[in-house]
Amino acid sequence: MKCLVSGFENATKLCGKQRTKQGGPLRFSQFCMRIPCEEGTLLYNTLTGKLLLLDPAESMDGCTTELAEDWFLVPEQYDETGRLMQLRSLLAMLNQRKHITNYTILTTTDCNARCFYCYQLGVKRFPMTESAAHEIADYIARSCGGEKVSICWFGGEPLYNPRAIEIISADLKNSGLSFQSRMVSNGFLLDEETAQKAVRDWNLRTVQITLDGTQEIYNRTKAYIDHPENAYARVLSNIEGALKAGINVSIRLNVDRNNAADILCLVDELAERFGGNAKIQVYAALLKDYHTPIHDFATQEEEKAIVVALLDKLSAAGLCRPGKLAERLPFNACMADDDGSVVILPDGQIAKCEHIDTAGTVGSIRGGQLDDNSVKDWKRTVMLPECRTCPLLPQCINLARCPSVREHCSEAERALKTRQLEAKIMSAYRNREKETNG
Ligand code: SF4
Ligand code: SF4
Numbered sequence: 130m131k132c133l134v135s136g137f138e139n140a141t142k143l144c145g146k147q148r149t150k151q152g153g154p155l156r157f158s159q160f161c162m163r164i165p166c167e168e169g170t171l172l173y174n175t176l177t178g179k180l181l182l183l184d185p186a187e188s189m190d191g192c193t194t195e196l197a198e199d200w201f202l203v204p205e206q207y208d209e210t211g212r213l214m215q216l217r218s219l220l221a222m223l224n225q226r227k228h229i230t231n232y233t234i235l236t237t238t239d240c241n242a243r244c245f246y247c248y249q250l251g252v253k254r255f256p257m258t259e260s261a262a263h264e265i266a267d268y269i270a271r272s273c274g275g276e277k278v279s280i281c282w283f284g285g286e287p288l289y290n291p292r293a294i295e296i297i298s299a300d301l302k303n304s305g306l307s308f309q310s311r312m313v314s315n316g317f318l319l320d321e322e323t324a325q326k327a328v329r330d331w332n333l334r335t336v337q338i339t340l341d342g343t344q345e346i347y348n349r350t351k352a353y354i355d356h357p358e359n360a361y362a363r364v365l366s367n368i369e370g371a372l373k374a375g376i377n378v379s380i381r382l383n384v385d386r387n388n389a390a391d392i393l394c395l396v397d398e399l400a401e402r403f404g405g406n407a408k409i410q411v412y413a414a415l416l417k418d419y420h421t422p423i424h425d426f427a428t429q430e431e432e433k434a435i436v437v438a439l440l441d442k443l444s445a446a447g448l449c450r451p452g453k454l455a456e457r458l459p460f461n462a463c464m465a466d467d468d469g470s471v472v473i474l475p476d477g478q479i480a481k482c483e484h485i486d487t488a489g490t491v492g493s494i495r496g497g498q499l500d501d502n503s504v505k506d507w508k509r510t511v512m513l514p515e516c517r518t519c520p521l522l523p524q525c526i527n528l529a530r531c532p533s534v535r536e537h538c539s540e541a542e543r544a545l546k547t548r549q550l551e552a553k554i555m556s557a558y559r560n561r562e563k564e565t566n567g
Contacts, residue, residue, distance in 0.1 A: 130183050130192050131184075132180070133171075133558060133561045134180035136174070136177040136178040136180075137178035137456065137458045140177050140216060140457070141177055141178075141179075144177060144200060147199070153204055155197055155202040155205065156202065156203065156205055158174065158202065159519075159520060161173070162551070162554070168185075169182055171554060173550075174199065175524050177200055178456075179200075180454070180554065180558070213523055216460075217458075220458065221460045225468065226467070228272065230273050230276050230279060231278075231471075232278065233280075233472040233473070234282060234287075234293075234473045235257070235283050235285060235475050236257050236287045236289070237284055237290040237475055238252050238256075239256060240254075240289060240315070241289060241354055241356065242286065243351070243353075245350065245352075246417075246419070248484055248486060249285065250419075257475035257476070259292065259296060261475065265473055266296065266304070270304045277308065278301070279308070279309060280309075281311050281312065282294055282311070283312075283483060286315055286318070287312055287313070289318070290475075293475075295331075298330055299330070308332055310331055310333050312327070312336045314338060315339065319367045321374070324370050324373075324376060333376055334377060336371055336377075337380075338364065338368060338381070339381045340364070340380055340399075341382075342395055344359065344362070346388050365402065368409075369402075372403070372409060377410070380409065381413075381414055382396075382413045382439070384416060384436075385415070386424040387424035392439060396446055397446075400446035403448070411443055412449060413440065415432070415436070415539075415541060415545070417535075426541075429539055432539060432540070433539075433541040436548075440545070440548050444552070450556075451549070451556040453553065459523075459526060462510070462527065464481065465481040465507045466507050466528055471499075472485070472488075473494065478492075479491055479492040479494060479499060481503070482530070482532070491503040509528065510526055510527060510529060511528065511529040513538050515537060515543065516538065521543070521546055521547065
Protein backbone atom coordinates (compact mmCIF):
# COMPACT_ATOMS: atom_id res chain seq x y z
CA MET A 130 0.00 0.00 0.00
CA LYS A 131 1.44 3.35 -1.09
CA CYS A 132 0.45 6.75 0.26
CA LEU A 133 0.18 9.19 -2.68
CA VAL A 134 -1.28 12.20 -0.84
CA SER A 135 -0.97 12.52 2.92
CA GLY A 136 -4.23 14.40 3.36
CA PHE A 137 -5.65 17.57 4.89
CA GLU A 138 -3.52 18.99 7.64
CA ASN A 139 -6.51 20.65 9.32
CA ALA A 140 -8.56 17.42 9.43
CA THR A 141 -5.77 14.98 10.28
CA LYS A 142 -4.62 17.18 13.17
CA LEU A 143 -8.08 16.93 14.71
CA CYS A 144 -8.83 13.30 13.76
CA GLY A 145 -5.44 11.75 14.54
CA LYS A 146 -5.18 8.01 14.01
CA GLN A 147 -8.30 5.96 14.63
CA ARG A 148 -8.12 3.40 17.42
CA THR A 149 -10.64 0.63 16.97
CA LYS A 150 -11.52 -2.22 19.32
CA GLN A 151 -9.65 -5.44 18.56
CA GLY A 152 -11.85 -7.77 16.50
CA GLY A 153 -14.86 -5.42 16.29
CA PRO A 154 -16.70 -5.47 12.93
CA LEU A 155 -15.50 -2.79 10.49
CA ARG A 156 -16.96 -1.45 7.24
CA PHE A 157 -15.71 0.84 4.51
CA SER A 158 -16.16 4.49 5.38
CA GLN A 159 -18.99 6.25 3.58
CA PHE A 160 -16.38 8.86 2.64
CA CYS A 161 -14.05 6.39 0.92
CA MET A 162 -14.00 6.51 -2.89
CA ARG A 163 -12.55 3.48 -4.70
CA ILE A 164 -11.25 4.04 -8.21
CA PRO A 165 -9.54 1.40 -10.36
CA CYS A 166 -6.27 2.49 -11.97
CA GLU A 167 -3.46 0.86 -14.01
CA GLU A 168 -1.58 -0.32 -10.90
CA GLY A 169 -4.47 -1.45 -8.74
CA THR A 170 -7.07 0.55 -6.79
CA LEU A 171 -6.96 4.13 -5.57
CA LEU A 172 -8.61 4.83 -2.22
CA TYR A 173 -9.46 8.47 -1.52
CA ASN A 174 -10.95 9.62 1.75
CA THR A 175 -13.01 12.81 1.20
CA LEU A 176 -12.88 13.64 4.92
CA THR A 177 -9.14 13.33 5.53
CA GLY A 178 -7.98 14.00 1.95
CA LYS A 179 -5.66 10.98 2.08
CA LEU A 180 -5.01 9.10 -1.18
CA LEU A 181 -3.70 5.53 -1.15
CA LEU A 182 -2.75 3.09 -3.87
CA LEU A 183 -3.41 -0.57 -3.24
CA ASP A 184 -1.70 -2.91 -5.70
CA PRO A 185 -3.67 -5.95 -6.97
CA ALA A 186 -1.54 -8.40 -4.98
CA GLU A 187 -2.58 -6.71 -1.72
CA SER A 188 -5.88 -7.79 -0.21
CA MET A 189 -7.91 -5.34 1.82
CA ASP A 190 -7.86 -7.86 4.67
CA GLY A 191 -4.07 -7.68 4.80
CA CYS A 192 -4.18 -3.92 5.32
CA THR A 193 -7.05 -3.70 7.81
CA THR A 194 -5.00 -2.08 10.59
CA GLU A 195 -3.56 0.69 8.37
CA LEU A 196 -6.90 1.33 6.64
CA ALA A 197 -8.66 1.61 9.99
CA GLU A 198 -5.99 3.92 11.43
CA ASP A 199 -6.48 6.24 8.45
CA TRP A 200 -10.30 6.20 8.70
CA PHE A 201 -10.87 4.24 5.47
CA LEU A 202 -12.49 1.56 7.63
CA VAL A 203 -14.75 2.47 10.55
CA PRO A 204 -16.74 0.48 13.12
CA GLU A 205 -20.09 -0.81 11.81
CA GLN A 206 -22.23 1.60 13.88
CA TYR A 207 -19.97 4.63 13.64
CA ASP A 208 -21.81 7.97 13.08
CA GLU A 209 -19.59 9.51 10.37
CA THR A 210 -21.95 12.35 9.51
CA GLY A 211 -22.14 13.41 13.15
CA ARG A 212 -18.36 13.44 13.38
CA LEU A 213 -18.06 15.46 10.17
CA MET A 214 -20.45 18.11 11.52
CA GLN A 215 -18.42 18.36 14.75
CA LEU A 216 -15.20 18.76 12.78
CA ARG A 217 -16.69 21.48 10.58
CA SER A 218 -17.91 23.54 13.58
CA LEU A 219 -14.56 23.14 15.29
CA LEU A 220 -12.64 24.21 12.20
CA ALA A 221 -14.93 27.21 11.66
CA MET A 222 -14.30 28.26 15.28
CA LEU A 223 -10.53 27.85 14.99
CA ASN A 224 -10.35 29.77 11.72
CA GLN A 225 -12.37 32.88 12.45
CA ARG A 226 -11.57 35.71 10.04
CA LYS A 227 -10.67 39.11 11.48
CA HIS A 228 -10.63 41.01 8.20
CA ILE A 229 -12.57 41.13 4.96
CA THR A 230 -10.35 40.29 2.00
CA ASN A 231 -12.81 39.08 -0.68
CA TYR A 232 -15.10 41.66 -2.25
CA THR A 233 -17.69 40.92 -4.94
CA ILE A 234 -18.51 44.35 -6.37
CA LEU A 235 -21.56 45.05 -8.51
CA THR A 236 -20.54 48.04 -10.64
CA THR A 237 -24.12 48.13 -11.98
CA THR A 238 -27.24 46.00 -11.88
CA ASP A 239 -27.87 46.83 -15.56
CA CYS A 240 -26.83 44.59 -18.44
CA ASN A 241 -26.72 44.68 -22.23
CA ALA A 242 -28.02 41.09 -22.51
CA ARG A 243 -31.47 39.69 -21.72
CA CYS A 244 -30.94 35.99 -20.92
CA PHE A 245 -34.31 34.38 -20.18
CA TYR A 246 -32.88 32.50 -17.16
CA CYS A 247 -31.19 35.47 -15.43
CA TYR A 248 -31.80 35.40 -11.67
CA GLN A 249 -31.62 39.19 -11.55
CA LEU A 250 -34.61 39.71 -13.86
CA GLY A 251 -36.85 42.20 -12.10
CA VAL A 252 -34.03 43.80 -10.07
CA LYS A 253 -33.98 47.61 -10.39
CA ARG A 254 -31.29 48.57 -12.95
CA PHE A 255 -28.89 51.22 -11.66
CA PRO A 256 -25.16 51.97 -11.94
CA MET A 257 -22.62 52.77 -9.23
CA THR A 258 -21.90 56.52 -9.11
CA GLU A 259 -18.34 57.89 -9.12
CA SER A 260 -18.67 59.05 -5.52
CA ALA A 261 -19.93 55.61 -4.39
CA ALA A 262 -16.92 54.03 -6.17
CA HIS A 263 -14.51 56.25 -4.14
CA GLU A 264 -16.38 55.37 -0.92
CA ILE A 265 -16.12 51.65 -1.73
CA ALA A 266 -12.35 51.90 -2.22
CA ASP A 267 -12.16 53.63 1.19
CA TYR A 268 -14.26 50.88 2.76
CA ILE A 269 -11.95 48.19 1.32
CA ALA A 270 -8.89 49.97 2.71
CA ARG A 271 -10.58 50.22 6.15
CA SER A 272 -11.85 46.66 6.34
CA CYS A 273 -9.02 44.53 4.85
CA GLY A 274 -6.54 45.12 7.70
CA GLY A 275 -3.71 45.67 5.19
CA GLU A 276 -4.02 42.10 3.86
CA LYS A 277 -3.96 41.24 0.15
CA VAL A 278 -7.39 41.78 -1.39
CA SER A 279 -9.31 39.76 -4.03
CA ILE A 280 -12.00 41.51 -5.99
CA CYS A 281 -14.66 40.00 -8.24
CA TRP A 282 -16.18 42.54 -10.65
CA PHE A 283 -19.80 41.52 -10.97
CA GLY A 284 -23.13 42.88 -12.17
CA GLY A 285 -25.45 43.03 -14.11
CA GLU A 286 -22.66 43.34 -16.59
CA PRO A 287 -19.62 44.85 -14.83
CA LEU A 288 -18.23 46.30 -18.08
CA TYR A 289 -21.42 48.32 -18.53
CA ASN A 290 -19.85 50.65 -15.95
CA PRO A 291 -16.05 50.49 -16.44
CA ARG A 292 -15.63 53.91 -14.81
CA ALA A 293 -16.46 52.38 -11.40
CA ILE A 294 -13.77 49.73 -11.90
CA GLU A 295 -11.25 52.36 -12.94
CA ILE A 296 -11.92 54.51 -9.86
CA ILE A 297 -11.81 51.68 -7.33
CA SER A 298 -8.63 50.18 -8.86
CA ALA A 299 -6.86 53.56 -9.05
CA ASP A 300 -7.80 54.44 -5.45
CA LEU A 301 -6.58 51.06 -4.17
CA LYS A 302 -3.30 51.47 -6.05
CA ASN A 303 -2.88 54.99 -4.67
CA SER A 304 -3.40 53.73 -1.13
CA GLY A 305 -0.66 51.10 -1.67
CA LEU A 306 -2.95 48.09 -1.19
CA SER A 307 -2.07 44.86 -2.91
CA PHE A 308 -5.01 43.40 -4.86
CA GLN A 309 -5.92 41.20 -7.78
CA SER A 310 -9.23 40.81 -9.52
CA ARG A 311 -11.41 38.52 -11.58
CA MET A 312 -14.61 39.27 -13.43
CA VAL A 313 -17.91 37.58 -14.29
CA SER A 314 -18.89 39.06 -17.66
CA ASN A 315 -20.77 38.17 -20.82
CA GLY A 316 -17.58 39.21 -22.66
CA PHE A 317 -19.31 41.41 -25.23
CA LEU A 318 -17.55 44.62 -24.15
CA LEU A 319 -14.19 43.00 -23.37
CA ASP A 320 -12.46 44.19 -26.54
CA GLU A 321 -8.69 44.04 -26.98
CA GLU A 322 -8.06 47.53 -25.60
CA THR A 323 -10.25 46.88 -22.53
CA ALA A 324 -8.53 43.53 -21.93
CA GLN A 325 -5.09 45.15 -21.94
CA LYS A 326 -6.25 47.94 -19.64
CA ALA A 327 -7.86 45.36 -17.33
CA VAL A 328 -4.56 43.51 -16.91
CA ARG A 329 -2.53 46.69 -16.48
CA ASP A 330 -4.80 48.85 -14.32
CA TRP A 331 -7.36 46.53 -12.73
CA ASN A 332 -4.98 43.62 -11.98
CA LEU A 333 -7.45 41.33 -13.74
CA ARG A 334 -6.29 37.70 -13.78
CA THR A 335 -9.39 35.70 -14.75
CA VAL A 336 -12.66 36.32 -16.51
CA GLN A 337 -15.66 33.98 -16.45
CA ILE A 338 -17.80 34.12 -19.58
CA THR A 339 -21.00 32.15 -20.16
CA LEU A 340 -21.82 30.62 -23.55
CA ASP A 341 -25.26 29.15 -24.23
CA GLY A 342 -24.70 27.48 -27.60
CA THR A 343 -23.36 28.01 -31.10
CA GLN A 344 -24.08 31.20 -33.05
CA GLU A 345 -27.83 31.01 -33.58
CA ILE A 346 -28.75 29.71 -30.12
CA TYR A 347 -26.22 31.97 -28.38
CA ASN A 348 -27.49 35.12 -30.11
CA ARG A 349 -31.12 34.19 -29.45
CA THR A 350 -30.47 33.36 -25.77
CA LYS A 351 -28.37 36.41 -24.96
CA ALA A 352 -30.70 38.77 -26.90
CA TYR A 353 -28.34 41.77 -26.60
CA ILE A 354 -30.43 44.93 -26.56
CA ASP A 355 -28.42 47.48 -28.49
CA HIS A 356 -26.09 45.45 -30.68
CA PRO A 357 -27.53 44.16 -33.94
CA GLU A 358 -24.30 42.52 -35.10
CA ASN A 359 -23.28 38.90 -34.60
CA ALA A 360 -22.65 38.86 -30.85
CA TYR A 361 -21.38 35.25 -30.89
CA ALA A 362 -18.56 36.08 -33.31
CA ARG A 363 -17.67 39.17 -31.32
CA VAL A 364 -17.55 37.39 -27.96
CA LEU A 365 -15.37 34.56 -29.34
CA SER A 366 -12.98 37.11 -30.78
CA ASN A 367 -12.96 38.96 -27.42
CA ILE A 368 -12.08 35.68 -25.70
CA GLU A 369 -9.12 35.39 -28.08
CA GLY A 370 -8.08 38.97 -27.25
CA ALA A 371 -8.36 38.32 -23.50
CA LEU A 372 -6.17 35.21 -23.80
CA LYS A 373 -3.61 37.21 -25.78
CA ALA A 374 -3.58 39.88 -23.08
CA GLY A 375 -2.68 37.16 -20.55
CA ILE A 376 -6.10 36.76 -18.89
CA ASN A 377 -7.23 33.26 -17.88
CA VAL A 378 -10.66 32.59 -19.39
CA SER A 379 -13.11 30.27 -17.73
CA ILE A 380 -16.05 29.45 -20.01
CA ARG A 381 -19.24 28.32 -18.36
CA LEU A 382 -21.61 26.30 -20.53
CA ASN A 383 -25.18 26.68 -19.29
CA VAL A 384 -27.13 23.55 -20.20
CA ASP A 385 -30.81 22.63 -20.23
CA ARG A 386 -32.81 20.24 -22.44
CA ASN A 387 -33.29 22.88 -25.12
CA ASN A 388 -29.62 23.53 -25.90
CA ALA A 389 -28.07 20.19 -24.83
CA ALA A 390 -27.40 18.88 -28.36
CA ASP A 391 -26.13 22.25 -29.55
CA ILE A 392 -23.74 22.57 -26.59
CA LEU A 393 -21.98 19.42 -27.80
CA CYS A 394 -21.45 21.16 -31.18
CA LEU A 395 -20.20 24.24 -29.35
CA VAL A 396 -17.53 22.11 -27.65
CA ASP A 397 -16.27 21.11 -31.12
CA GLU A 398 -16.06 24.78 -32.16
CA LEU A 399 -14.25 25.73 -28.96
CA ALA A 400 -11.85 22.81 -29.33
CA GLU A 401 -10.97 23.87 -32.86
CA ARG A 402 -10.38 27.47 -31.87
CA PHE A 403 -8.91 27.22 -28.36
CA GLY A 404 -7.96 23.54 -27.79
CA GLY A 405 -4.55 23.22 -26.15
CA ASN A 406 -4.47 26.78 -24.79
CA ALA A 407 -3.47 26.40 -21.15
CA LYS A 408 -5.21 29.66 -20.18
CA ILE A 409 -8.68 28.44 -21.11
CA GLN A 410 -10.91 26.23 -19.02
CA VAL A 411 -14.44 25.13 -19.96
CA TYR A 412 -16.98 23.73 -17.52
CA ALA A 413 -20.62 22.73 -17.61
CA ALA A 414 -23.41 23.94 -15.33
CA LEU A 415 -27.02 22.78 -15.27
CA LEU A 416 -29.44 25.70 -15.62
CA LYS A 417 -31.71 26.29 -12.66
CA ASP A 418 -35.09 27.98 -12.69
CA TYR A 419 -35.18 31.14 -10.59
CA HIS A 420 -37.86 33.38 -12.11
CA THR A 421 -38.49 31.83 -15.49
CA PRO A 422 -39.11 28.15 -16.17
CA ILE A 423 -36.16 26.48 -17.88
CA HIS A 424 -36.48 23.47 -20.19
CA ASP A 425 -36.17 20.55 -17.80
CA PHE A 426 -34.94 17.17 -18.95
CA ALA A 427 -37.67 14.54 -19.30
CA THR A 428 -35.98 12.17 -16.84
CA GLN A 429 -33.03 12.16 -14.44
CA GLU A 430 -31.39 9.50 -16.64
CA GLU A 431 -31.59 11.77 -19.70
CA GLU A 432 -30.06 14.68 -17.74
CA LYS A 433 -27.27 12.48 -16.38
CA ALA A 434 -26.50 11.03 -19.84
CA ILE A 435 -26.09 14.54 -21.29
CA VAL A 436 -23.83 15.63 -18.43
CA VAL A 437 -21.63 12.55 -18.82
CA ALA A 438 -21.41 12.95 -22.62
CA LEU A 439 -20.51 16.62 -22.22
CA LEU A 440 -17.81 15.94 -19.63
CA ASP A 441 -16.31 13.18 -21.81
CA LYS A 442 -16.24 15.51 -24.79
CA LEU A 443 -14.69 18.40 -22.86
CA SER A 444 -12.01 16.21 -21.44
CA ALA A 445 -11.22 14.54 -24.81
CA ALA A 446 -10.94 18.02 -26.37
CA GLY A 447 -8.45 19.08 -23.68
CA LEU A 448 -10.73 21.94 -22.65
CA CYS A 449 -11.20 21.00 -19.03
CA ARG A 450 -8.23 20.37 -16.82
CA PRO A 451 -9.09 18.59 -13.59
CA GLY A 452 -7.42 21.01 -11.20
CA LYS A 453 -5.85 20.04 -7.88
CA LEU A 454 -7.33 18.11 -5.00
CA ALA A 455 -8.45 20.31 -2.10
CA GLU A 456 -5.66 21.07 0.37
CA ARG A 457 -7.84 21.38 3.45
CA LEU A 458 -11.18 20.13 4.67
CA PRO A 459 -13.64 22.91 3.78
CA PHE A 460 -15.71 24.38 6.59
CA ASN A 461 -17.65 26.98 4.64
CA ALA A 462 -19.63 26.78 1.41
CA CYS A 463 -19.05 30.09 -0.33
CA MET A 464 -18.84 33.82 0.30
CA ALA A 465 -22.25 33.82 2.00
CA ASP A 466 -21.00 31.94 5.08
CA ASP A 467 -17.45 33.33 5.03
CA ASP A 468 -16.72 36.22 7.39
CA GLY A 469 -13.89 37.30 5.10
CA SER A 470 -16.21 37.98 2.13
CA VAL A 471 -18.88 40.55 1.25
CA VAL A 472 -20.95 41.51 -1.79
CA ILE A 473 -21.12 45.27 -2.38
CA LEU A 474 -24.11 46.65 -4.30
CA PRO A 475 -23.78 49.73 -6.56
CA ASP A 476 -25.21 52.01 -3.82
CA GLY A 477 -22.82 50.71 -1.13
CA GLN A 478 -25.27 48.31 0.55
CA ILE A 479 -23.64 45.06 1.66
CA ALA A 480 -25.07 41.58 0.99
CA LYS A 481 -23.68 38.10 1.62
CA CYS A 482 -24.88 36.36 -1.56
CA GLU A 483 -24.69 37.42 -5.19
CA HIS A 484 -28.42 36.68 -5.69
CA ILE A 485 -29.35 40.18 -4.63
CA ASP A 486 -32.96 39.69 -5.72
CA THR A 487 -33.66 37.36 -2.81
CA ALA A 488 -30.65 37.58 -0.51
CA GLY A 489 -31.37 40.88 1.25
CA THR A 490 -28.68 43.10 2.70
CA VAL A 491 -26.73 42.80 5.96
CA GLY A 492 -25.26 46.31 6.27
CA SER A 493 -23.71 49.20 4.42
CA ILE A 494 -20.20 50.46 3.68
CA ARG A 495 -21.24 53.62 5.54
CA GLY A 496 -22.43 51.86 8.70
CA GLY A 497 -20.39 50.17 11.43
CA GLN A 498 -20.81 46.45 12.07
CA LEU A 499 -22.76 44.10 9.82
CA ASP A 500 -26.04 42.79 11.22
CA ASP A 501 -24.93 39.86 13.34
CA ASN A 502 -28.19 37.89 13.17
CA SER A 503 -28.39 38.08 9.37
CA VAL A 504 -24.74 37.11 9.04
CA LYS A 505 -25.31 34.10 11.34
CA ASP A 506 -28.45 33.14 9.46
CA TRP A 507 -26.38 32.75 6.27
CA LYS A 508 -24.30 30.08 8.03
CA ARG A 509 -27.18 27.64 8.52
CA THR A 510 -26.55 24.47 6.53
CA VAL A 511 -28.99 21.95 5.16
CA MET A 512 -28.64 18.23 4.49
CA LEU A 513 -30.53 16.95 1.43
CA PRO A 514 -31.87 13.37 1.58
CA GLU A 515 -29.20 12.22 -0.94
CA CYS A 516 -26.35 13.75 1.11
CA ARG A 517 -26.74 11.23 3.93
CA THR A 518 -25.12 8.46 1.93
CA CYS A 519 -23.04 10.57 -0.47
CA PRO A 520 -19.24 10.10 -0.37
CA LEU A 521 -18.76 13.73 -1.42
CA LEU A 522 -20.42 15.17 1.70
CA PRO A 523 -17.21 16.33 3.49
CA GLN A 524 -16.36 18.51 0.50
CA CYS A 525 -19.89 19.68 -0.36
CA ILE A 526 -21.73 22.14 1.90
CA ASN A 527 -25.26 23.35 1.21
CA LEU A 528 -26.54 26.51 2.85
CA ALA A 529 -30.18 26.64 3.94
CA ARG A 530 -30.62 30.09 2.39
CA CYS A 531 -28.75 29.40 -0.85
CA PRO A 532 -31.12 30.10 -3.74
CA SER A 533 -29.40 27.41 -5.82
CA VAL A 534 -30.09 24.63 -3.34
CA ARG A 535 -33.15 22.53 -4.20
CA GLU A 536 -35.02 19.91 -2.18
CA HIS A 537 -33.08 17.12 -3.86
CA CYS A 538 -29.68 16.65 -5.44
CA SER A 539 -30.32 15.17 -8.88
CA GLU A 540 -28.39 12.21 -10.28
CA ALA A 541 -26.87 14.53 -12.89
CA GLU A 542 -25.60 16.97 -10.25
CA ARG A 543 -24.03 14.13 -8.29
CA ALA A 544 -22.51 12.69 -11.47
CA LEU A 545 -21.08 16.11 -12.35
CA LYS A 546 -19.46 16.57 -8.95
CA THR A 547 -18.28 12.96 -8.72
CA ARG A 548 -16.65 13.09 -12.16
CA GLN A 549 -14.89 16.35 -11.28
CA LEU A 550 -13.46 14.87 -8.09
CA GLU A 551 -12.50 11.58 -9.76
CA ALA A 552 -10.62 13.53 -12.44
CA LYS A 553 -8.66 15.36 -9.71
CA ILE A 554 -7.84 12.06 -7.99
CA MET A 555 -6.60 10.52 -11.26
CA SER A 556 -4.56 13.62 -11.98
CA ALA A 557 -2.90 13.46 -8.53
CA TYR A 558 -2.13 9.78 -9.18
CA ARG A 559 -0.63 10.44 -12.62
CA ASN A 560 1.45 13.39 -11.38
CA ARG A 561 2.81 11.22 -8.62
CA GLU A 562 3.62 8.51 -11.17
CA LYS A 563 5.53 11.07 -13.28
CA GLU A 564 7.49 12.29 -10.25
CA THR A 565 8.41 8.72 -9.27
CA ASN A 566 9.54 7.85 -12.80
CA GLY A 567 11.67 10.95 -12.98
S1 SF4 B 1 -25.45 18.02 -2.48
FE1 SF4 B 1 -25.35 16.26 -3.85
S2 SF4 B 1 -23.17 16.00 -4.30
FE2 SF4 B 1 -23.30 17.33 -2.49
S3 SF4 B 1 -23.15 15.90 -0.74
FE3 SF4 B 1 -25.33 16.20 -1.18
S4 SF4 B 1 -25.86 14.48 -2.54
FE4 SF4 B 1 -23.62 14.68 -2.57
S1 SF4 C 1 -26.05 31.46 -4.64
FE1 SF4 C 1 -25.56 29.98 -3.03
S2 SF4 C 1 -23.46 29.38 -3.51
FE2 SF4 C 1 -23.82 31.33 -4.59
S3 SF4 C 1 -23.15 32.94 -3.19
FE3 SF4 C 1 -25.36 32.62 -2.86
S4 SF4 C 1 -25.43 31.18 -1.13
FE4 SF4 C 1 -23.37 31.05 -2.00
